[in-house]
Amino acid sequence: MGSLCSFAPMTPAKFRNNSVWLEAFHVFMAIYCSKFPAEIRHLMTYARIVQGISKSCGDDAAIDYDEKFRQWRQVAPGACPWNLKNAELFQDAIVKGLEAKPKYKKNQSFRAQ
Numbered sequence: 001m002g003s004l005c006s007f008a009p010m011t012p013a014k015f016r017n018n019s020v021w022l023e024a025f026h027v028f029m030a031i032y033c034s035k036f037p038a039e040i041r042h043l044m045t046y047a048r049i050v051q052g053i054s055k056s057c058g059d060d061a062a063i064d065y066d067e068k069f070r071q072w073r074q075v076a077p078g079a080c081p082w083n084l085k086n087a088e089l090f091q092d093a094i095v096k097g098l099e100a101k102p103k104y105k106k107n108q109s110f111r112a113q
Contacts, residue, residue: 057097
């Protein structure tokens with residue numbers, strides 16, 4: 001007699017920091033480039049763009065850029081080439097990075113504690 005099994009759908013993993021994102025992106029690159037070998041240099045440029053966002057705006061902004069970029073690319077691949085910064089998403093990342101920075105009050109001194 002058979003038994004009924006049910007499985008909960010897997011939720012996509014959320015990247016907590018840029019180094020984990022980079023590890024996953026390397027796996028993606030290996031798979032993607034096996035089918036599209038001419039794209040490797042474009043994907044390397046894309047990784048550099050995301051790394052730059054992470055460095056200047058923080059990991060959250062970089063991961064957000066990546067998620068939105070891939071969603072946009074899924075709908076309109078020609079509008080989002082891997083090797084070009086998406087100006088709209090890049091601006092959003094900069095704003096997110098600025099909002100995440102600590103805000104200091106005017107005339108606040110920076111004394112060592």
